[in-house]
Amino acid sequence: MNPLPPIRSDAQNPYDVVVCGAGHAGCEAALAAARMGADVLMLTGNLDTVAQMSCNPAIGGQAKGHMVREIDAMGGEMAINTDTTAIQFRLLNASKGPATQAPRAQSDKKAYQYRMKHVLELQENLNLFQAMVTGLIFEGDQVVGVHTNLDVDFFGKTVVVTTGTFLRAQLHVGQNTNRGGRMGDFSAMGLSASFEEAGIALERLKTGTPPRILGSSIDFSVLEEQEADASPVKFAFYDTRDEEALFHVEQSFQEKLGWTPGSVRISCWITYTNATTEAIVRDNLHRSAMYSGQIEGVGPRYCPSIEDKIVRFADKPRHMLFLEPEGRNTDEWYVNGISTSLPFDVQLDMLRSIEGLEQVALLRPAYAVEYDFAPPTQLQPSLESKKVENLFFAGQINGTSGYEEAAGQGLVAGVNAVQKVSGKAPLVIPRHEAYIGVLIDDLITKGTQEPYRMFTSRAEHRLLFNHHSAELRLFERVKDLGLLSESRRRLIEEKIRTIHQWVARLETEKGKGGTYAEAVRRDEPLDGLPESFLALPHEKRDEVMYRIKYRGYLERELKHIEKLKHIEKIKIPANLNFLKVKGLRNESAQKLGEIQPVTLGQASRISGINPADISVLMVVIEAMRRRENR
Numbered sequence: 001m002n003p004l005p006p007i008r009s010d011a012q013n014p015y016d017v018v019v020c021g022a023g024h025a026g027c028e029a030a031l032a033a034a035r036m037g038a039d040v041l042m043l044t045g046n047l048d049t050v051a052q053m054s055c056n057p058a059i060g061g062q063a064k065g066h067m068v069r070e071i072d073a074m075g076g077e078m079a080i081n082t083d084t085t086a087i088q089f090r091l092l093n094a095s096k097g098p099a100t101q102a103p104r105a106q107s108d109k110k111a112y113q114y115r116m117k118h119v120l121e122l123q124e125n126l127n128l129f130q131a132m133v134t135g136l137i138f139e140g141d142q143v144v145g146v147h148t149n150l151d152v153d154f155f156g157k158t159v160v161v162t163t164g165t166f167l168r169a170q171l172h173v174g175q176n177t178n179r180g181g182r183m184g185d186f187s188a189m190g191l192s193a194s195f196e197e198a199g200i201a202l203e204r205l206k207t208g209t210p211p212r213i214l215g216s217s218i219d220f221s222v223l224e225e226q227e228a229d230a231s232p233v234k235f236a237f238y239d240t241r242d243e244e245a246l247f248h249v250e251q252s253f254q255e256k257l258g259w260t261p262g263s264v265r266i267s268c269w270i271t272y273t274n275a276t277t278e279a280i281v282r283d284n285l286h287r288s289a290m291y292s293g294q295i296e297g298v299g300p301r302y303c304p305s306i307e308d309k310i311v312r313f314a315d316k317p318r319h320m321l322f323l324e325p326e327g328r329n330t331d332e333w334y335v336n337g338i339s340t341s342l343p344f345d346v347q348l349d350m351l352r353s354i355e356g357l358e359q360v361a362l363l364r365p366a367y368a369v370e371y372d373f374a375p376p377t378q379l380q381p382s383l384e385s386k387k388v389e390n391l392f393f394a395g396q397i398n399g400t401s402g403y404e405e406a407a408g409q410g411l412v413a414g415v416n417a418v419q420k421v422s423g424k425a426p427l428v429i430p431r432h433e434a435y436i437g438v439l440i441d442d443l444i445t446k447g448t449q450e451p452y453r454m455f456t457s458r459a460e461h462r463l464l465f466n467h468h469s470a471e472l473r474l475f476e477r478v479k480d481l482g483l484l485s486e487s488r489r490r491l492i493e494e495k496i497r498t499i500h501q502w503v504a505r506l507e508t509e510k511g512k513g514g515t516y517a518e519a520v521r522r523d524e525p526l527d528g529l530p531e532s533f534l535a536l537p538h539e540k541r542d543e544v545m546y547r548i549k550y551r552g553y554l555e556r557e558l559k560h561i562e563k564l565k566h567i568e569k570i571k572i573p574a575n576l577n578f579l580k581v582k583g584l585r586n587e588s589a590q591k592l593g594e595i596q597p598v599t600l601g602q603a604s605r606i607s608g609i610n611p612a613d614i615s616v617l618m619v620v621i622e623a624m625r626r627r628e629n630r
Contacts, residue, residue: 028071068103091232163397164395205371211338392413472495503548
């Protein structure tokens with residue numbers, strides 16, 4: 001591995017990509033850009049919190065687990081980092097069909113963080129440096145660098161902003177308020193002014209986290225155990241990787257932290273709130289930072305605080321809580337399901353009203369954090385700002401919630417920063433190819449008024465997104481970007497060929513009572529299938545079975561996509577003034593002018609835009625095209 005040149009602050013010799021922030025979005029952005037061969041500088045206010053799991057030390061779940069596999073399919077790091085630091089794997093909906101199943105893992109919080117930091121440090125083309133970005137440097141309508149708290153400026157051809165929850169962040173525990181984007185950390189107070197100076201609108205959001213407690217103070221004897229899966233479903237695709245790429249000693253004899261995936265298994269435990277818990281919360285709602293009006297930002301609807309649960313679901317006699325270990329070498333436990341901004345004394349009373357926690361020791365109080373975000377309708381599909389050229393945004397600054405959503409955006413932003421520097425077309429993932437495509441399209445087209453969380457229901461073509469098909473779906477998008485090794489590209493291509501061949505064979509070759517495929521769709525025993533097929537690795541066999549079993553549904557989805565493809569290809573001219581288009585309603589023209597959709601397909605997904613509006617635009621665009629071709 002070649003040593004990196006000294007860090008530089010030279011306007012005449014800028015980096016290709018400067019990444020601001022080292023959370024889950026920043027890590028994937030910096031790694032993707034560096035792996036593509038770009039010269040990358042990554043800045044963070046605190047090197048000890050790289051890839052910090054600020055909330056639950058878990059990765060995956062419905063739709064989120066699918067996104068982690070998509071990140072892995074595109075050469076990202078989150079999947080392997082999770083697998084090699086996981087202390088519990090669980091396949092959600094394991095008893096249901098493969099279309100609804102999703103992997104989830106509980107990670108060792110510190111091991112996850114340390115391993116990711118080490119990966120960044122060992123990555124060629126990537127300089128990691130501790131400095132807090134305090135402002136952007138502009139030349140006209142372009143960003144050319146950043147100011148830092150060290151009074152040192154750094155320059156870049158592109159800048160990727162991944163500031164998480166740190167912009168003008170305020171922490172709330174009851175009526176107590178402190179600055180900080182995370183308990184015990186700083187608040188970035190200066191950068192927001194730079195965005196506003198450039199005409200980028202900012203709004204406020206809120207999120208929160210539960211308390212952390214001491215494991216030795218928990219009475220596990222009265223709790224329900226949730227064991228790890230004996231045969232874990234991991235996130236990374238190991239059948240298309242050389243094993244030595246995962247566990248090996250670097251040339252510097254530094255070994256990455258981690259263990260064989262699935263070799264460590266620690267249980268989680270289940271308990272419940274009760275009538276006493278509810279009474280404590282109700283009696284103290286006026287002391288909650290959220291319910292007292294102290295917090296202005298909107299919180300996550302789908303991950304509500306315990307106050308919200310008690311108020312909004314008053315008919316529920318109890319709420320389930322998961323006690324989750326934070327790691328192998330700590331006795332700190334996470335109380336999943338009881339996020340709150342109530343005062344410390346109320347939190348302690350509330351916890352001690354819960355079965356198994358009567359003598360609990362509280363290590364860290366729950367808190368709410370309120371922060372600036374930039375509404376993502378101000379972004380292009382590449383995640384580049386419409387207001388400032390060469391400026392990219394990824395992660396919670398775009399209004400999302402969750403490590404997986406942040407990492408997916410970070411990878412795409414990092415790739416597209418390099419594509420911009422290289423003068424190449426951006427990577428844009430269509431909605432029908434991946435949850436990451438749905439995520440980005442939703443953000444830039446619909447925006448969000450609350451922390452956006454990915455759900456399977458947001459994807460209209462989710463049947464195509466079974467979690468083991470991510471490599472196959474995304475291979476054509478990334479195969480030439482330099483994110484995948486030559487050996488991995490070759491193995492993926494071989495995997496694709498094998499799957500296509502076996503689907504064709506089983507659909508045409510005869511067994512008992514018809515073709516083999518018909519027998520599969522009748523749920524007949526698998527032992528009647530050809531032995532050579534049954535001998536395939538399960539990764540290939542499972543995908544073949546999925547395509548055959550759900551063939552009718554999948555074909556219907558593909559036909560629907562084909563029908564809509566033509567409007568996705570129709571580009572909307574950048575100079576089109578929607579307010580001057582005759583036949584468009586004023587409301588439609590205003591919305592189109594605000595979001596500036598790139599294609600008719602994107603325009604059709606804007607809230608309030610109807611088929612008649614699309615028809616009018618189609619006529620106008622065709623007329624403009626004819627005039628240009630005269």
